[in-house]
Amino acid sequence: xxxxKQNSPSLSVQEGRISILNCDYTNSMFDYxxxxxxxxxxxxxxxxxxxxxxxxxEDGRFTVFLNKSAKHLxxxxxxxxxxxxxxxxxxxxxxxxxxxxxxxxxxxxxxxxP
Amino acid sequence: xxxxxxxxxxLIKTRGQQVTLSCSPISGHRSVSWYQQTPGQGLQFLFExxxxxxxxxxxxxGRFSGRQFSNSRSEMNVSTLELGDSALYLCASSLxxxxxxxxxxxxxxxxxx
Numbered sequence: 001x002x003x004x005k006q007n008s009p010s011l012s013v014q015e016g017r018i019s020i021l022n023c024d025y026t027n028s029m030f031d032y033x034x035x036x037x038x039x040x041x042x043x044x045x046x047x048x049x050x051x052x053x054x055x056x057x058e059d060g061r062f063t064v065f066l067n068k069s070a071k072h073l074x075x076x077x078x079x080x081x082x083x084x085x086x087x088x089x090x091x092x093x094x095x096x097x098x099x100x101x102x103x104x105x106x107x108x109x110x111x112x113x114p
Numbered sequence: 115x116x117x118x119x120x121x122x123x124x125l126i127k128t129r130g131q132q133v134t135l136s137c138s139p140i141s142g143h144r145s146v147s148w149y150q151q152t153p154g155q156g157l158q159f160l161f162e163x164x165x166x167x168x169x170x171x172x173x174x175x176g177r178f179s180g181r182q183f184s185n186s187r188s189e190m191n192v193s194t195l196e197l198g199d200s201a202l203y204l205c206a207s208s209l210x211x212x213x214x215x216x217x218x219x220x221x222x223x224x225x226x227x
Contacts, residue, residue, distance in 0.1 A: 032214045043118070043204050043218030044157075089157060093214050100145050100208045100216060101170045104157035 003027045004092050006105035014113055019077040021108050023090030026071065030092040034102065035064060035075045038087045047088075048075070080112045116141065118207050118219035126225045132193040135222045139186050139207030146188040147216060148180060151202040160203075163188055195226045 005024045013019045023033075031052040036044035050057040050064045050073070057064050063076045077084055090105040119138045127133050139146050147170075148160040159172040163182035180190040186207075192199055202223050206216035 034214065036218075041220070043206075043220045046215050046217060049214060091157075100147055100162055100164075100214070101159050101172075102147075102149075102216060103159065104149075106156045 002106070003030075004090055004103050004105040006088075006090055006108045008108050009106070010109040010111070012111045012113065013080050015082055016079045019075075019080045019084065019110055019112065021075040021077075021088050021090075021110065023073045023075075023105050024071060025073075025092055027092070027094060027103070028071070029094040030103075032093040033064070033066060033073050034091045034093075035062075036089045036091060037084075038089060038107070044089055077110075080110075082112050082114050085110055085112050118205055118217055120203075120205050120219040120222050122222060123220065124223045124225075126227060127195050128227055129195055129197060131195050132191060133195060133224060134189055134191045135203055135205075135224070137188045137190075137205030137207075137219060139188070139205075140209075140217055143207035143209050143217075144186050145208040145210070145216075146182055146186065147206045147208070148188070148190050149204045149206065150174075151204060151221070152200075157204070160190065192224075197226050200224060200226045 034049040035047040038044045048059050048062045050066050066073045087107045087109050089107045091102040121136045145164045147162040151157045162170040166182045177193045182188045202221045204221045206218045208216050
C-alpha cells in the first residue's frame, strides 16, 4: 500500500518554462512534506519542505504547494533550467513518529530541454 | 562541513554471504537512518538510530540489522544475502531527535550474484 504516490514517472519541459511535479498521499497523519532531487550515482539532495500548517512555501525558483483537503502537494520550478534535470522525490513524515522516518514516493524524472 | 560519507561505494557479494556497510553522519548529527532503493520498490525505510538506540524499523526481514556507535557512526549488516538484496543503500543523518530534514550520503551500491 503506497502511502505517497507520484503518478507521473517522467516529465519533459522546455528551458525557461514552469515545471510542475505532483505528489499525492493517503496517510492523514503526515504533517511534514519534503522534496528531494537525485542525480545518478548520488544520494538525494534536500530541496524544500512544508509543514501541514502552511499551504505554500517558497525558496528561490522552487515553490511547494500543499492542499490538505485533497491530500496533494506540488513542486513548481520557475524558470526551469537544464541543470534541474534529475529525479525528484516527494517524501512525508508522520506526526507521532518516535523518530525520523520518511516515506517516499516513487519519483518523477524531470528533463529540461535547452 | 563534510557531508554524510558511506563506505564502501560499491560492493559485489555472492548469495548466502553477509555484508556490512558503514555510514559517518554530518558532524554533530546524532540521528542516522538507512534506506534501500531498488527500481521496483523505490526508496524504502530500513531503520533509524539515535544515541545508539534503534527508534524505528521498516518492514524488512531480520536479516537486516544495524547499530550505532557512541560517535554516531552507524553500520548496517545484511546476512544470508539474496539476489533481491541488490540495491543502493542510502544513509541519512539528522541533527536532532525530531528533525524532519534528512541529509543523504552518496549510497553504497550492493550487487548480489
